[in-house]
Amino acid sequence: MRTILITGPGGSGRTTVAAATALAAARAGTRTLLLGADRDDTLGAALGTPTGPEPARVEDRLTVWRPDPAQGFRDDLAALQDRASTALDLLGAARLDPEELTPLPGAEELSLLRALRDAALTDAHDLLVVDLPPAPRALALLALPEELRRCLRRLLPPERQAARALRPVLGRLAGVPLPAESLYETAARWDLELAAAEAVLTDRGTAVRLVAEPGPSGADAVRTAALGLALRGLPVELLIANRVLPEDAPADSWLAGPVAQQRKTAEEWQESYEVHRVPHLGRDPRGTDDLAALTAPGVNPTARPVEWPVTDRLAEAGVLVWHLPLPGAVRDGLDLVRRGDELVVTAGRFRRIVPLPSALRRCTVEGAALREGELRVRFAPDPALWPRSR
Structure with missing residues (x-):
C-alpha cells in the first residue's frame, strides 16, 4: 500500500489539501483511506460531512477515519490494569475507572501511530493519505517509534531477556528482585507494535508532501521541515504551494505585490523540489465540489528513498x-x-x-x-x- 504523509506549517491548509488529494485519488479509481490526526473535525469541515472514530465511507472508494485518542488511552490503561491485577491487589491499590481518565500528553501521537499500523495490516485500501499535525508536531511524531524502541532496548536489552528462565535462581543469588516476566512481555509487545508503525514510515512506498503558502514565512517553514525530514531519512515527494493567487491580477491592484512575492518563492522552491500549485478559490473550501476545484496532485510516486551511502x-x-x-x-x-x-x-x-x-x-x-x-x-x-x- 502506498502512503502519503501530508504536513506543513500551521494554517497552511494541509488538511484541505489532504482531503482534496484523497478525493482525487478515489475518483480516479484508487481505494483510498484518509486518516486524520486532529482532535477537532477539520477533515469533516473540509469534506462537508462529519468524521469520527469509526471509519466512514464518504464516496465510492473513499473512507475517512479520525481515531479517538481518549478512547485508545482508556482501553490501554484498562488492559494495563488487568495485566498488573496481582500486583495492584497486593498493594491494596484502587483501580482507576477508565471513564474518569483524560488522555495524557502523547496520547494523540500514539493513537495515530497505532492507526497507521492497523491501516497497513489490512488490504482494504491501495492508498493511505495521512493528514499529519503541523510540521513541528509531525516531526516529533515521526521520530517517536524509533526513539521509543531505542529506549526500550536500552532499558531491557533483548540479549538479557534470555535469562528470564533463570530469574528465581538469579534473584536468590543476587539478593535483589529481578524484573517480572510481565515486564519483558509488555516491552516485547510494545517493541513489536512500534516496529510495525516504523515499518510504515520507512517503507519505500511512503513519502511526505509539504504544504505551505509561498512567501517568506512559508519558505522558512519549508526549510526547517525539510531538514527535520531529511535527518529522519524521509523523502519530500512534492512541495504543494497552496492558495496561489491568480497571475492576471492588475498591475495597479493591491494584489500585485503578494502575487510577485508568491511567484518569487515558488520559483526558488522549484530549484530544489517538484512544486505543485493549488489555486486560491477566494474562499475557504467546503465540500467535495470545492475540493475537486483545487486540482490536487496525483499519487504517482516521484520521490526516491533517501539513502545514506x-x-x-x-x-x-x-x-x-x-x-x-x-x-x-x-x-x-x-x-x-x-x-x-x-x-x-x-x-x-x-x-x-x-x-x-x-x-x-x-x-x-x-x-x-x-x-x-x-x-x-x-x-x-x-x-x-x-x-x-x-
Missing part, C-alpha cells in the same frame, strides 16, 4: 566516507558525537541517534564537512579492530 576511499585517501543528505543545514547548527556504535547527529533544533553501518563500527571518526547540503563524515579504519590484509 558509505563510499570507499581507502585506496586514495585511507578513509570511508558516510554521506548524510541534510538540505538546508548550516555549519554552525551541526554537531556530531560518536558514542559507541552510534552517531549522535544534531542539525539545527533536530537530533537523531543513528546506528553506525557495520563497516564504520571498526573505524574512528577523522572529520566531517558540509558540502552542497550533504554532510560527509570521514572514518579511518582502527588498526586494533580492522581486519588485516594478507
Whole structure:
C-alpha cells in the first residue's frame, strides 16, 4: 500500500489539501483511506460531512477515519490494569475507572501511530493519505517509534531477556528482585507494535508532501521541515504551494505585490523540489465540489528513498566516507558525537541517534564537512579492530 504523509506549517491548509488529494485519488479509481490526526473535525469541515472514530465511507472508494485518542488511552490503561491485577491487589491499590481518565500528553501521537499500523495490516485500501499535525508536531511524531524502541532496548536489552528462565535462581543469588516476566512481555509487545508503525514510515512506498503558502514565512517553514525530514531519512515527494493567487491580477491592484512575492518563492522552491500549485478559490473550501476545484496532485510516486551511502576511499585517501543528505543545514547548527556504535547527529533544533553501518563500527571518526547540503563524515579504519590484509 502506498502512503502519503501530508504536513506543513500551521494554517497552511494541509488538511484541505489532504482531503482534496484523497478525493482525487478515489475518483480516479484508487481505494483510498484518509486518516486524520486532529482532535477537532477539520477533515469533516473540509469534506462537508462529519468524521469520527469509526471509519466512514464518504464516496465510492473513499473512507475517512479520525481515531479517538481518549478512547485508545482508556482501553490501554484498562488492559494495563488487568495485566498488573496481582500486583495492584497486593498493594491494596484502587483501580482507576477508565471513564474518569483524560488522555495524557502523547496520547494523540500514539493513537495515530497505532492507526497507521492497523491501516497497513489490512488490504482494504491501495492508498493511505495521512493528514499529519503541523510540521513541528509531525516531526516529533515521526521520530517517536524509533526513539521509543531505542529506549526500550536500552532499558531491557533483548540479549538479557534470555535469562528470564533463570530469574528465581538469579534473584536468590543476587539478593535483589529481578524484573517480572510481565515486564519483558509488555516491552516485547510494545517493541513489536512500534516496529510495525516504523515499518510504515520507512517503507519505500511512503513519502511526505509539504504544504505551505509561498512567501517568506512559508519558505522558512519549508526549510526547517525539510531538514527535520531529511535527518529522519524521509523523502519530500512534492512541495504543494497552496492558495496561489491568480497571475492576471492588475498591475495597479493591491494584489500585485503578494502575487510577485508568491511567484518569487515558488520559483526558488522549484530549484530544489517538484512544486505543485493549488489555486486560491477566494474562499475557504467546503465540500467535495470545492475540493475537486483545487486540482490536487496525483499519487504517482516521484520521490526516491533517501539513502545514506558509505563510499570507499581507502585506496586514495585511507578513509570511508558516510554521506548524510541534510538540505538546508548550516555549519554552525551541526554537531556530531560518536558514542559507541552510534552517531549522535544534531542539525539545527533536530537530533537523531543513528546506528553506525557495520563497516564504520571498526573505524574512528577523522572529520566531517558540509558540502552542497550533504554532510560527509570521514572514518579511518582502527588498526586494533580492522581486519588485516594478507
